[in-house]
Amino acid sequence: IWRLFTNSWLHVNIGHLMSNIVFIYFTGFFLETIVGHYYLLIYFYIGCFGGSLAVAYLNRFSLSIGASHGAMSLSGALLGTIIFNKDVLNYTFNFLTFISLLPLIIDIFSYNFFYNKNISYIGHWVGYINGFLLSSSLSKLIIPQNWKLVMKTTFLNIFMLLNIYLLFDYFHYYYKKTA
Secondary structure, eight states: TTTTHHGGOOOOOOOHHHHHHHHHHHHHHHHHHHHOEEEEEEEEHHHHHHHHHHHHHHHHOOOSSSSSSHHHHHHHHOOOOOOOHHTTTTHHHHHHHHHHHHHHHHHHHHHHOOOOOTTTTTHHHHHHHHHHHHHHHOOSSSSSOOHHHHHHHHHHHHEEEEEEEEHHHHOOOOOOOGO
């Protein structure tokens, strides 16, 4: 179980490490100015953990290393945060939406045209979804409205169901515990 938490600190080489650092820096800069450093760390680590769980769901014995799922989680968290505060972030909304969707678009494009078996695409995508769902449910509503409250509750429930199912699968099924 320890590798679900520690794999984001390991990288294949210095290029892999530097690309994750640059990606986390630029996405994290925009997100941290909106939500603060506390939520930034929550979104990052939840994305790392959820991405690792998704990879373990597909193949318990595959190795997933790098902080890419956490970085993708920050992009998803940025999107979730700005959607619920669009009425306040009106002049920067389009720019921030582009910044938050660009990594997902690049990842899907890379998967379709330049597939590499050593890249954990499912970990990236589940990290992005975890960041989006969690930030949507935890985002502070600057202008509260009923539809925002309903969506926040719905996204929190989906987040919990997804991760509880992945945890249950990780601990329960014996056939995935032996090589």
